[in-house]
Amino acid sequence: MKCPFCQHDDTQVLDTRVSEEGDAIRRRRRCTKCDKRFTTYERIELVMPAVVKKNGSRTEYSSDKLRGSLSLALRKRPVAAPAVDAAVASIKEKLLTSGLREVDTGYIGELVMQELQRLDTVAYIRFASVYKNFEDLAEFQNAIAEVGEESKPRKA
DSSP, X not given: OOOTTTOOSOEEEEEXXXXXXXXXXXXXXXXXXXXXXXXEEEEOOOOXXXXXXXXXXXXXXXXXXXXXXXXXXXXXXXXXXXHHHHHHHHHHHHHHHHOOSEEEHHHHHHHHHHHHHHXXXXXXXXXXXXXXXXXXXXXXXXXXXXXXXXXXXXXX
């Protein structure tokens, strides 16, 4: 850590404590050259990956956009708001833990479809019809058949 006073590279940590809020480490330091003291704070930095759109442009991840997409698919469906919040949190956690610096919209779309399939099959079909760009009735029937197969209990 550079000294803010003389820019010397060598500083000594005198004291380390957790901040009152518990979200940072507070370090009291002393410069070995000019002997001045200063405080530094160490915080967790969570960086969401950038979202790469189909046209190649990049944008910031937005929980609000994600919540809007889920809410649109779930419109007039019996799914409670806390369940939607949990789905948004689950998708965000998967993006954070992926370790990727960039994700394409297709990956996020697949995560949304997984959450919707878990929450409400009708909303899943609604979202899938737009996301997968269904062209005719056969594609709807295939998607409905897939959901029906996955919801049947498996025989051992």
